[in-house]
Amino acid sequence: MPVSESILTLAQAACQHTPPVVDEQASPKALIVAAADLLAVAQQLHASPETYFDMLSCVTGIDNGAAAGTMEVAYNLYSIPFNLHLMLKVVLPRDNAELPTLTGIWKTADWQEREVFDMYGIRFTGHPDMRRILMPEDWEGHPLRKDYSHQGYYRDIKVAY
């Protein structure tokens, strides 16, 4: 399913900084947007009567490794009334990765963004409750980063077994 003209036009209109790039390899087709434009694009796609992406299915963090030097966050949107799929991708630098939160648009972003933060250390600015969610609060490091190595001991229990 190609990214329809109307979605592309909407996204282009919302992008103030960098025009969106279409990723044809992804399924569903993805739009790569700049971090600064993410909030505006998401708001536009959610509110526009032509698309009405009312459901945020999945928020995924991806670490491309130290060699690539980037991390990504992928948002899978779905529109129930129009049966449309769309993936939004944002590429971030590996250190000090920051993104605006989408909790203002979709409540489901709350926990899913917390999980991305927990696993990758990507901070979501404006998030109402940016705590770790799956790992203990006093755990060191973000486990799904490619360069992660676990701590030696946690509460006097040897972590490596």
Added chain:
Amino acid sequence: MPTDNIQYKSHPDNLTRSVPYKFNAENLRSEEMIVNLGPQHPSTHGVLRLEVLMDGEIVKDVVPHIGYLHRCFEKHAESLPYNQVIPFVDRLDYVASMNSEHAYAMGVERLLGIEGQLPKRVEYVRVMVAELNRIASHFIAIGTYGMDIGAFTPFFWLMRDREHILRMLEWASGARLLYNYIWIGGLFYDLPIGFEERCQEFITYIRPKLVELDTVLLQNKIFVQRTANVGVLPLDLAINGGVTGPMLRASGLRFDLRRVDGYSVYPELDFEVPVGEGKMGAVGDCWDRTSVRVQEIHESLKILEQCVAKLTGEHKRTRDFDPQAMVPKKIRPKAQDLYVRAEIPKGELGFFFRADGKSDVPFRCKCRSCSFVNLSVLPEISKGILIADLIAIIGSIDVVMGEVDR
């Protein structure tokens, strides 16, 4: 001194250091208090811990603390070939493994571009075992929910009937709960001889039992009074909160991925998508959620009957049928990102794959779990209620902590 043997050193503040309370007891008003519910409590369905801010018996806020069953699924998946991830997928939603396997296998088949090329018999067997497992999962949901509310009998009845399903699935796959039966591109084995007939017998056996269940639980006055108008989830909040599955349907939206996406052979099958109608109270209350599950069991039985007919008729067993014929020897998908979703008993199970095109190990495999997302609306719908109703709401969400924490 740290030691190498696994020994837990007790500190009085261990719990608060690893999972700090969100509310500070010192800043509370004089009538407020914090009640800690779980993680070890039968009504929290596993290791769910809730920090509840109470005013007398009224719940003012709920903060779920999760992660007690975190088994690093996504980290494991990044170090194993695609086909070896399936046993880990089983352990996500451990009461409905077949459904999760089906979703995962479908995703990898789509990565490889062999989706839709599988023999029809394989697809029908997959749907059949998945629907059997869906019934078993709903049995647990309804049975344990009844027990939360105080109805003990339906739990025993449903556990007894679930046993028939587990034995059938054990017969097919060799395991009672964690099957590893659906493989990428096929199945482990074809169904054992006589399975279809036994499945038909089971359908005949279970239908009157469901009528009994309806009388003893759903129409029960105590059950209705405990669940009707309790924990009403409005549709707009449900969609905005990403809620899927029976919980979304109970809020009134006819949305089932088996219909919407029409994956596998579901477009060829005839079944209804039940929705909540607010028969006993408001649309989207706890009673509706339970009622939708019971109706879904009826629909799954309809699907099963059609599968039995197909598997003994049009796609019947032949001597030369090899369910592993399409299983790829080498799984090396092209570099791509892919999101796949399927309807499991709790809702939309999604997998996000990133393949790098160079190896048979996923570069990234994210599991979008429905219990996790469904649980996240709990604080929204449990403000200003009684604590007894909070227990009723947790049970009606039907969370499996294995899937929440992954």
